[in-house]
Amino acid sequence: MRNSFKLALIFVVFMGFQACDQSEENTPDITQEEFPDLKIFLDRFETEAKRRGYNFNFSGLDIAYVDEIRLSDNTTYCGIGYNRNPQTGRRTVLISKNPTCGWSSKSDLDRESLFFHELGHAFLNLPHDETKMCNGRYLSMMTEVVNQISLYKENEPELREYYLDELFDRLAANEQCIDFGQNFAENPVFFKNELSDPFWSFSNDNGNYAVSRGIHPNSSTTFLGISSTGNGQNTGYIYKQLEVPNIPEGATVILRTKVNAENLEGPGVAIAMRVYDTKIGTTGASVNESHTLTTEPNPVNGKLENHVLELQLPNFTRKTIFLIPFAVMMPGTKGQAFFDDFEILVEPK
Numbered sequence: 001m002r003n004s005f006k007l008a009l010i011f012v013v014f015m016g017f018q019a020c021d022q023s024e025e026n027t028p029d030i031t032q033e034e035f036p037d038l039k040i041f042l043d044r045f046e047t048e049a050k051r052r053g054y055n056f057n058f059s060g061l062d063i064a065y066v067d068e069i070r071l072s073d074n075t076t077y078c079g080i081g082y083n084r085n086p087q088t089g090r091r092t093v094l095i096s097k098n099p100t101c102g103w104s105s106k107s108d109l110d111r112e113s114l115f116f117h118e119l120g121h122a123f124l125n126l127p128h129d130e131t132k133m134c135n136g137r138y139l140s141m142m143t144e145v146v147n148q149i150s151l152y153k154e155n156e157p158e159l160r161e162y163y164l165d166e167l168f169d170r171l172a173a174n175e176q177c178i179d180f181g182q183n184f185a186e187n188p189v190f191f192k193n194e195l196s197d198p199f200w201s202f203s204n205d206n207g208n209y210a211v212s213r214g215i216h217p218n219s220s221t222t223f224l225g226i227s228s229t230g231n232g233q234n235t236g237y238i239y240k241q242l243e244v245p246n247i248p249e250g251a252t253v254i255l256r257t258k259v260n261a262e263n264l265e266g267p268g269v270a271i272a273m274r275v276y277d278t279k280i281g282t283t284g285a286s287v288n289e290s291h292t293l294t295t296e297p298n299p300v301n302g303k304l305e306n307h308v309l310e311l312q313l314p315n316f317t318r319k320t321i322f323l324i325p326f327a328v329m330m331p332g333t334k335g336q337a338f339f340d341d342f343e344i345l346v347e348p349k
Contacts, residue, residue: 034103034105035065035097035103038065038093038095041112041115041116042061042119045115045116049168052164052168052169054168054280056283056284057282057283058123059283060090060283060284061090061093061284062085062090062091062092062093063092063094063095064092064093064094064095065094065095065096066094066096067096067097068096069094069096076096078096078098078101078102078103078147079094079096079101079115079117079118079147080092080093080094080121081093081117081118081119081120081122081123082122083123083125091122091123091284092122093115093118093119094118095118107150107153109150109151109152109153109154109160110150110151113141113146113150113151113152113163114146114147116167117141117142117143117146120141120167121142122284123284123285124167124278124284124285125278125285125286125287125321126167126285126321127142127321128142128143128243128244129142129143129243129244130144131173131178131246132179133176133177133179134177134178134179135177136179138151139166139173139176139178140163140166140170140173141163141164141166142167142244151163162175162176170319171317171318171319173318174249174318178248180246180247180248184248184251185348188346188347189343189344189345190344190345191240191242191245191325192222192341192343192344193222193224193339193342194222195214197240199240200213200238200239200240201238201239202236203234203235203236204236205232208229208232208233208234208236209226209227209228209232209236209329210226210227210228211236211238212224212225212226213238216340221340222340223339223342224238224257224327224339224342225336225337226238226269226327226328226336226337226339227329227335227336227337228329228334228335230332232329232331232332234331235329236328236329237272237326238339239325239326239327240324240325241322241324242323242344243322244320244321245320245323247316247318247346248346248348248349249316249317250316250317250348251346251347251348252312252314252316252346252347253273253312253313253316253344254310254311254312254313254344254345254346254347255293255310255311255312255344256308256309256310256311256341256343256345257271257308257310257339257341257342258309258339258340259304259306259307259309259337259338259340260304260305260306260307260337260340261302261304261337261338262303262335263303263335264301264302264304264333264335264336264337265333265335266301266330266332266335267299267301267330267331267332268302268329268333268337269327269328269329269330269337270294270298270299270309270328271294271295271309271311271325271326271327271339272292272293272294272296272311272325272326272328273291273294273311273313273325274289274291274292274293274322274323274324274326275289275290275291275292275313275322275324276288276322276324277290277317277319278319278321287321287322290320291313293312293313294311294326295309295311296328296330299328299330299333304337306340316346323344325342325344327339327342
């Protein structure tokens with residue numbers, strides 16, 4: 001259920017193949033044992049992969065039952081997929097035998113979907129995806145609640161076929177009616193800096209930059225702030241990792257902010273946006289930086305009053321698994337800058 005993959009600013013092109021039609025030979029047998037050999041499900045995964053044009057080598061993958069999955073923060077899970085196990089460095093899928101997880105009483109297909117979900121983390125390098133279809137169903141097998149629901153049943157072979165198609169190729173979701181959560185034509189703001197959101201990261205070059213987030217006095221405008229005395233040898237930056245952004249295929253994605261500064265000396269400040277997808281290889285998937293957009297070659301400095309910085313990513317694709325916007329101060333810059341109304345907008349195709 002939990003994806004161990006943590007992005008460290010390393011990010012590839014996803015190679016998808018259309019699936020063949022579902023046939024009776026591809027309908028799985030019902031497994032009656034309480035704890036059947038997990039290789040049954042791995043073999044099934046391999047069969048489905050071959051139907052979609054992939055020939056995998058699983059020699060670098062470990063699969064096993066364990067009595068309990070408990071992490072260092074004391075949280076427990078019914079299944080876990082590591083694309084790099086912290087103990088062994090190998091791709092790993094673990095399934096818990098803990099009675100509270102209910103594996104022994106699950107249907108064959110519910111076991112399959114949980115095991116395939118963890119392989120999605122461990123072998124296909126996919127994060128969780130909570131997007132829904134217009135009918136309320138989850139769009140992807142990578143939903144975090146896969147262990148709590150039945151994604152598909154024995155009498156729903158076409159639905160099973162879709163979920164497996166989407167597992168290997170995220171573009172399969174474009175055949176569905178997707179609930180984007182908003183009408184981008186009326187409300188184009190997909191993301192903005194909100195003070196209530198604690199999940200931001202930064203790099204201060206060993207203390208050579210001071211970074212901050214807040215609201216300007218006597219104003220409702222939120223800001224990202226970066227300042228330096230000019231001693232920075234590397235860039236200082238603040239960034240936010242957005243996983244599996246729910247944006248329509250083909251849309252234009254715009255990163256925009258207004259920069260304010262009293263007197264920036266030196267190179268100045270910029271914004272950047274990095275986009276990542278996955279590439280499936282014989283021994284599993286890797287994560288690749290598919291696009292890098294930045295104003296760093298032309299930073300702005302001096303006195304800045306609501307100076308607009310903007311980047312545009314045309315033709316967004318649902319192959320994207322991470323989208324990361326940055327506010328940046330260049331090395332050797334002295335002074336303080338505020339990135340106000342830092343937001344991402346979406347213009348549908």
